[in-house]
Structure formats: C-alpha cells, structure tokens
Amino acid sequence: MKVLILGGGGMIGQKLAHDISVNGLGGETPELILHDIAKPRWSGAGNPTLLTGDIAADETAQTLAALKPDVIFFLAAIVSSDAEANFKTGWDVNTRGAWNLLDALREQHEASANAYRPKIIFTSSLAVFSGPYPDAIGDDFHNAPQSSYGAQKSVVELLISDYSRKGYVDGLSIRLPTICVRPGKPNLAASSFYSSIIREPLNGQEAILPVPDSLRHWFASPQSAVGFLKHAAELDFNRLEGRRAMNLPGVSCTVADQIEALRQITGNDAVKLIKSVPNADIANIVMGWPRNFNPERAIKLGFRADKDFASIIQSYIDTEMPDSH
Amino acid sequence: MKVLILGGGGMIGQKLAHDISVNGLGGETPELILHDIAKPRWSGAGNPTLLTGDIAADETAQTLAALKPDVIFFLAAIVSSDAEANFKTGWDVNTRGAWNLLDALREQHEASANAYRPKIIFTSSLAVFSGPYPDAIGDDFHNAPQSSYGAQKSVVELLISDYSRKGYVDGLSIRLPTICVRPGKPNLAASSFYSSIIREPLNGQEAILPVPDSLRHWFASPQSAVGFLKHAAELDFNRLEGRRAMNLPGVSCTVADQIEALRQITGNDAVKLIKSVPNADIANIVMGWPRNFNPERAIKLGFRADKDFASIIQSYIDTEMPDSH
Numbered sequence: 001m002k003v004l005i006l007g008g009g010g011m012i013g014q015k016l017a018h019d020i021s022v023n024g025l026g027g028e029t030p031e032l033i034l035h036d037i038a039k040p041r042w043s044g045a046g047n048p049t050l051l052t053g054d055i056a057a058d059e060t061a062q063t064l065a066a067l068k069p070d071v072i073f074f075l076a077a078i079v080s081s082d083a084e085a086n087f088k089t090g091w092d093v094n095t096r097g098a099w100n101l102l103d104a105l106r107e108q109h110e111a112s113a114n115a116y117r118p119k120i121i122f123t124s125s126l127a128v129f130s131g132p133y134p135d136a137i138g139d140d141f142h143n144a145p146q147s148s149y150g151a152q153k154s155v156v157e158l159l160i161s162d163y164s165r166k167g168y169v170d171g172l173s174i175r176l177p178t179i180c181v182r183p184g185k186p187n188l189a190a191s192s193f194y195s196s197i198i199r200e201p202l203n204g205q206e207a208i209l210p211v212p213d214s215l216r217h218w219f220a221s222p223q224s225a226v227g228f229l230k231h232a233a234e235l236d237f238n239r240l241e242g243r244r245a246m247n248l249p250g251v252s253c254t255v256a257d258q259i260e261a262l263r264q265i266t267g268n269d270a271v272k273l274i275k276s277v278p279n280a281d282i283a284n285i286v287m288g289w290p291r292n293f294n295p296e297r298a299i300k301l302g303f304r305a306d307k308d309f310a311s312i313i314q315s316y317i318d319t320e321m322p323d324s325h
Numbered sequence: 326m327k328v329l330i331l332g333g334g335g336m337i338g339q340k341l342a343h344d345i346s347v348n349g350l351g352g353e354t355p356e357l358i359l360h361d362i363a364k365p366r367w368s369g370a371g372n373p374t375l376l377t378g379d380i381a382a383d384e385t386a387q388t389l390a391a392l393k394p395d396v397i398f399f400l401a402a403i404v405s406s407d408a409e410a411n412f413k414t415g416w417d418v419n420t421r422g423a424w425n426l427l428d429a430l431r432e433q434h435e436a437s438a439n440a441y442r443p444k445i446i447f448t449s450s451l452a453v454f455s456g457p458y459p460d461a462i463g464d465d466f467h468n469a470p471q472s473s474y475g476a477q478k479s480v481v482e483l484l485i486s487d488y489s490r491k492g493y494v495d496g497l498s499i500r501l502p503t504i505c506v507r508p509g510k511p512n513l514a515a516s517s518f519y520s521s522i523i524r525e526p527l528n529g530q531e532a533i534l535p536v537p538d539s540l541r542h543w544f545a546s547p548q549s550a551v552g553f554l555k556h557a558a559e560l561d562f563n564r565l566e567g568r569r570a571m572n573l574p575g576v577s578c579t580v581a582d583q584i585e586a587l588r589q590i591t592g593n594d595a596v597k598l599i600k601s602v603p604n605a606d607i608a609n610i611v612m613g614w615p616r617n618f619n620p621e622r623a624i625k626l627g628f629r630a631d632k633d634f635a636s637i638i639q640s641y642i643d644t645e646m647p648d649s650h
Contacts, residue, residue, distance in 0.1 A: 087491060142467045144568060151487040155480050162476040166412055243469060
C-alpha cells in the first residue's frame with residue numbers, strides 16, 4: 001500500500017505520518033510519501049519519501065497522480081486569513097490544485113488496466129457553514145460559506161463527490177472541528193487564541209483572550225484529527241451511501257468551559273495568566289462560527305471525538321509536554 | 326443599460342429576450358446581447374446583437390467581459406443527461422466556463438476606474454439537492470447533488486457567491502423549478518414527460534406516462550421563469566444579506582393532479598390520450614427529485630410562482646396556442 005500525504009509538512013500531516021509509520025494503516029505498514037510546498041521534516045521511524053512542489057501547478061497534479069498512491073490524505077491548503085487576503089492564490093491553491101489532481105487521477109484511472117481508483121480523504125472545514133445556526137447543526141444543514149476559504153473547501157467537496165460517484169476516485173471530505181490545543185506559537189489565524197489560552201498558561205506564559213468567555217465553539221484535539229483521518233481511510237465507503245462530505249464529532253464548549261477545565265487540571269495560578277483584552281475584529285469573525293453539531297452520521301460510522309475539553313487539554317500535556325510527567 | 330443573455334438561443338433565453346425587448350427591464354429599454362453556441366434566432370421587436378461562441382473556451386470569457394454588460398443572465402448549460410454522459414465536457418461547459426467568465430469580470434472590475442461590477446443572475450437547479458427529503462425542503466437544506474449537472478450548478482453557485490462577497494460581481498443564483506409546459510417536441514431529458522403529458526393531448530396527440538401518477542414534483546411555467554429572472558435583475562441585492570443562492574416558489578403537485586387539471590380544462594377526451602407505459606429507468610431518476618419546497622426567503626423577496634397547475638396549463642395555451650382562442 002502506498003500512502004500520499006499532501007500537506008505532509010504541516011502539523012496534522014506530520015502527526016499523521018508519524019502515527020502511520022509506527023502503527024500502520026488498515027493493518028499494513030504502507031510506503032509513505034509526504035508532499036508539501038517546502039520539504040517536510042522527518043525525524044521519526046521509517047524512511048518516507050519527502051517531496052516538494054506547488055499543489056497549484058499543473059505539473060504537480062501529473063507528478064502526484066503518476067505515483068498511483070492507494071490512499072491520498074489531502075491536507076494541503078493555504079489558511080483562511082491568507083485565502084481572504086489573496087483571492088486568486090487562494091482559489092488556485094485550495095481549489096484549482098485539487099481539481100487538477102482529480103483530473104490527473106481520472107486520467108490514470110482511464111489509462112489503467114486494473115481500474116486504478118485511489119481513496120482520497122480530504123480535510124474540509126467548519127468554514128463551509130454560516131449562520132443563522134440551529135442549536136446544533138445537523139447533517140442536512142446547508143453549506144453557505146462566508147469566506148473564500150470556506151467556499152474553496154466546499155467546491156472541492158463537490159468535486160470529490162462527483163468524481164467519486166463516477167468511479168474515478170473514492171473520496172470522502174471530513175469537516176474537521178477547530179483543532180485545539182495546537183502546539184507551537186500563536187499565529188495570525190483568528191482562532192489562534194483558542195489554543196493560546198490553554199497552551200501559554202500551561203507553559204507559564206501570559207495569554208490574551210480577545211472575546212467574551214460566553215462564546216461557544218466546536219473542538220477536537222490534534223490526536224482526534226489523526227484518528228479521524230485514519231478511521232476515514234480504513235472505513236468501508238459502501239457505508240457512505242453516496243454522501244461523501246461529513247460533519248465530524250467534537251466537543252462543544254464555551255471559553256469559560258475551556259478555562260474551567262484548565263483550572264481543574266492546573267489550578268488557579270495558570271488561569272490567572274489569561275488576560276482579557278477585547279478585540280472587536282477577532283470577536284466579529286469568531287462569533288460567526290458554528291457553536292455545536294449533531295453529527296449523527298459520523299458517529300454511526302464510528303468516528304470518535306475527545307470525551308470533553310479536559311481530555312483535549314490532557315492530550316496536549318501527554319503529547320507535547322513529556323517533561324511535565 | 327446593457328443586458329447580456331448567455332444561452333440566448335434557448336427556450337427561456339428567447340422568451341426572456343422577447344419580454345425585455347417589449348417591456349424593458351427596471352424601467353429602461355436596455356441594449357440586448359444574445360449569446361449562444363449557435364447563432365440565436367430573432368424575430369421580435371428591437372435589434373439585439375446576436376453572438377456565437379463556446380462558453381467553455383478561454384477567449385469567450387475575455388470577449389464577453391470586455392462588453393462590460395450591466396446585467397448578465399447566465400442560462401447557458403449543457404443539459405443533465407448530456408453532462409452525465411460526457412463528464413469532462415459537462416464540467417468544462419457548466420463550471421469551467423462560468424469560472425473563466427467570473428475571473429474575466431474580476432479583471433475588468435480591477436482595471437476599471439469606476440469599479441465596474443455587473444449583476445449576474447445564474448439559473449441553478451433542483452439537481453443540487455438529493456434525498457432523503459423533508460416534506461417540504463426549507464431554505465437551509467443542504468445541497469448534496471447526485472448528478473454531475475447538479476454538482477456543476479452547485480459549484481457555480483459557490484463561485485458566484487464568493488466573487489460577489491468580494492465585490493467583483495453582484496450575483497444571485499436562482500434554483501428554478503422544473504419548467505412545464507415546455508413548448509416543442511419531447512426530448513431525451515428524464516423530465517420530458519412532465520410537459521408531454523399536457524402538451525401532446527392539448528394538440529390532439531398521444532403521450533406516454535412512464536411513472537406512477539402518485540409521483541409529486543415541483544413546477545413553474547416558462548412565463549414564471551421569465552418573471553423570476555426579471556425580478557432577480559430588478560431586486561435590491563442588499564436585501565439578500567449575503568445569501569446568494571435561493572430556492573424559488575413553484576407549484577407542488579402529483580402527476581394525478583396534473584392530469585386532473587388537464588381534465589378540468591379540456592375534458593376527458595384529451596386525458597384519454599395519455600398512455601401509461603411504465604419505464605423503470607425514468608422512474609428511478611425522477612423519484613430521486615425534490616417533491617416540495619418551502620421557499621420562505623424567495624417569497625419574502627417578492628418572487629411569485631404560478632397559482633396552481635391549472636394556471637400553468639392555461640399559460641401554455643395562452644402563449645403557445647394562440648389559434649385555440
């Protein structure tokens with residue numbers, strides 16, 4: 001089995017690759033290929049092939065499809081704020097690149113004697129949705145993105161669904177919850193504070209909370225994200241009944257719930273490092289995001305989220321702070 | 326005001342052009358341009374420009390955008406069965422052509438001193454939906470197409486929405502009900518019988534009914550379609566609140582309701598010309614289609630459908646059978 005990870009240099013791509021290199025995928029130890037715009041790092045087990053290329057370039061699609069991977073994890077994207085600031089680049093990278101790859105895979109399918117048809121697991125996003133929302137977003141709620149990033153993800157979902165329906169590929173788009181706690185440093189994403197308010201206090205540093213603590217949102221740990229991706233790749237797609245885009249389970253909680261979970265784990269001193277500094281720009285973006293889901297289909301298909309936000313924090317401590325034990 | 330109709334040679338395009346040439350648009354008598362793959366016919370009032378070109382060709386987008394139309398009615402498409410049989414052509418014509426045009430219009434916007442930004446009215450389709458359905462499909466029901474045609478329309482909706490959100494164009498996608506009674510001859514579309522079972526008996530000819538008469542579906546007359554398009558072009562888009570794809574009002578009725586309406590208008594002799602010849606292929610396609618909608622937003626925004634199916638039949642008689650009076 002040959003497994004290609006697009007966006008293999010990113011945080012989730014790296015964690016997924018390390019998990020597969022240690023634990024395998026579907027009971028096998030696959031040949032791993034990591035691809036990204038810059039050469040992916042590697043310090044783990046095994047000896048994955050590390051490729052570099054621009055996913056938006058026509059020749060990249062041809063090169064990648066010619067590898068004939070059995071499973072493609074499609075994580076490559078430019079982030080929301082970048083896609084919003086750079087309209088054409090966003091559409092080229094986040095949609096046109098995926099469409100090029102699907103067409104190149106279709107041509108491989110048509111040229112192959114044994115009906116080559118790779119599994120594709122595409123990471124879509126909550127950004128395909130916009131309000132007004134019901135109390136919990138159901139599996140039939142409409143995608144009506146209000147960002148270029150969300151529109152780009154939504155279009156790729158539709159492409160993967162139709163290319164799959166016709167048998168050229170065998171795809172599934174999974175709409176990841178907001179990943180928290182992200183390791184590393186704060187970044188420019190509007191969602192960055194959701195990780196900062198946990199990560200920085202755990203490391204004895206101050207964190208800024210730019211929104212009211214009543215705000216509710218939908219989370220999964222990086223470890224759950226890896227689990228979702230592997231479960232998707234191992235799933236019998238006949239069970240999808242032709243519906244190839246899916247909301248995933250997660251943890252719905254308010255910022256106050258997040259902070260209370262931190263207090264339970266670390267005590268008051270850490271919580272005191274969180275400073276409230278209201279930022280209307282960030283609040284306006286984040287208040288438009290989904291607050292809660294009722295992801296019945298994904299749960300029925302065996303996708304499992306973190307138990308609660310305390311588990312999400314513990315997952316960060318266990319994975320990223322080994323010296324704290 | 327300059328008005329461009331893409332698909333200006335088609336049935337709805339022609340009716341729209343004739344209506345605008347007689348009644349104007351938004352209180353003005355615009356300069357009309359009809360564009361289609363074959364040269365559009367013209368025998369009406371005024372002197373519209375008649376253009377020919379392949380909407381999927383790169384140079385077409387440049388040519389059309391350089392005309393700087395104030396309003397673009399985007400009706401051009403290859404039909405559902407064609408898009409299903411010819412995968413690449415379908416995506417090229419129904420999606421890539423629209424994307425090329427949006428990009429060419431964005432470039433015109435960016436190059437213009439006065440922030441050129443055309444209104445675009447795009448005819449989308451019920452084919453963006455698939456079952457299982459609620460009793461009446463609401464405005465928040467998810468698009469999950471199960472045909473290439475539906476996926477292609479759904480993608481263009483998303484593109485128009487995002488290009489509009491960024492201010493490059495000012496678009497609205499309207500999801501037309503099945504148009505009935507279509508004038509002319511039966512065609513290969515699975516929906517063809519919905520018009521045939523009314524049109525042929527009215528003209529003293531036999532018609533084949535390939536499905537059970539309990540089947541329910543969603544209809545509008547060609548005259549309502551023209552009304553929807555004109556209303557959309559005249560609508561203040563600030564009222565859309567950023568939601569640029571919309572279900573339209575229509576008439577929900579069963580085949581039995583259709584036949585009963587025909588009986589009320591013409592008597593039993595016409596109805597006896599409808600022969601039931603079950604066709605499982607057609608039934609399987611048509612049974613997957615939406616049956617009923619609750620299009621609250623469109624009604625609030627002033628879109629108006631036919632009163633009932635009898636009105637739809639009468640509309641055909643008045644428009645297409647002038648000698649019957």
